[in-house]
Amino acid sequence: MVKRIKSPGIITVFFVMLFSLFLLLPFVPLIIWSFTKYWPWPLLLPEKWSMDSWRYLFSASGRAGEGLFNSLIVAVLTLVGNMVLGIPAARVLAQNEFRGKMIVFSILLAPLFIPYTVSIMGMYDFAIRLDFINDYLSVAFAHLIITLPYFVATIWFQFRLIGAKYQEAAASLGASVSKIFFWIEWPLLLPAVLLGSFLVMVISFSQYLPTWIMSGGTMLTIPVVIFPFASSGNSSIVSAYSLLFFVPILVLMLVYFLLMRINSRKQFINRGEDIAIRTNKHSNQ
Template identity: 40%
Template sequence: MSKWMHRMHVGITMLILILVTLPLVPLFLGAFSLRMPWPQLIPDSWSLRAWTYMFSSSSGTGEAIITSIGIAMIVTLINLILAIPAADALSRYQFKGKRWIEAVLYAPIIIPAFVSVMGMHLTFIRLGLTESVFGVVLAHLSPSLPYMIRALMISFGTLGFEWEEQGRMLGAGRFQRFRWIVLPHILPGIIAGSGLSMLVSLSQYLITFLVGGGQVVTIPILLFPFASGGDPTIAAAYTLVFAGLAAGALWGLDMILNAYYRKRSRAKSI
């Protein structure tokens, strides 16, 4: 039975890896082809044309990568500051209207994106926030904040108040209780929420296009014209770059979490 279960787990893992990596194969082939007319799966000839263009000084790819990462990091930091007290209140306290507040917070991921974006765009025009990085950052908070709150609510939901009460009885102040009791417990939620927040921010095209007004250029802004029929080869190359940014962000957050737990385990062993 043990060997059968092991083989089943290995088989399921391999199936998941195949399903995840299979869509990347045509993208990889297309990114290194001279041209790849539909519906061909194998290119007629190979070329670095897409990569030469993408990393040329005129393409603006480098600036778009820096802008995309910068906006995603700022959005994630603001989300974290807003989500920690919100998730704490929604998970560990009971108060009137709690369900309505949750419904409002989750509305951006339930209501069709086009509806919320158009209302946001009109409001930002009146406030003079369009065509600026600051406006794009504020706009990215709406679709990404609910994921951060949800991830932290799961962590806060298993915390309770007992450990904090014990810390208070031992003389720990509010900041000390948060630093040594709350923060270590919710760290997995912070990492998970940060990963989701960065992915959602990195992938925003419509919000960035409308609020940024073409002045704030991110990777999706560069990718979309090629993906919509301009040049599938360059679109494939940009898609691989975007996938690399997303994977790099998740890998970095995973490294931070692993380093933290290794440090904790070394401290406990001492």
């Protein structure tokens, strides 16, 4: 007999609220700090407001523009690398059975489970010995190591959801391997590619240590610019930089949702996904 489910207890709701506040509230003083230079304890709001930090940000010594530019280039290079390496690898892992598959899979996911700083230190030594690799490229390589596992896992999961049914149907109708990929799999894969790309860009934007090590401390991406201010405790400037950092993230989020919206307008893809999920569910039972 079924026991009726009670609505969530007051304690549960209290903890969920508390946790939501824990996640949300820290943004409040951040925004306030970026518009003031002097805000002593115990004032909840500062008495004097100022735009100095924002002005400094875009001054020559603030280097915010340079930081944004470098971050963007590295992130795009990282994303391209992920697409080129990740999609074919995820496809093979999802659709083929072969000996040593688990080992190959674990190697691809290894940076998730083993701290990668030491590898990047070794890579940096490679890079200075070879001495022909561009700074952007070598930093992107380091970011590629960190992001590839996430990307491969996301794409692999979607390939598993799609299954092999459509490819078999297309092949039985005489489609070539490349046509199967571009006509059948790619449209079904797109949502996962978008999600994976979003993750890759966000993770690449966030890296401090790998960027520092791989460029020998010379490449100024946004986190590298922010870090000294953060550790020296210049609250106002750090807050302004942090808010600046949110801009590309928010833009990315907007682009992601926009692309997802456009994608889901093509109804056939959604239906395909639904079917894929349902068949997957069925095969699990």
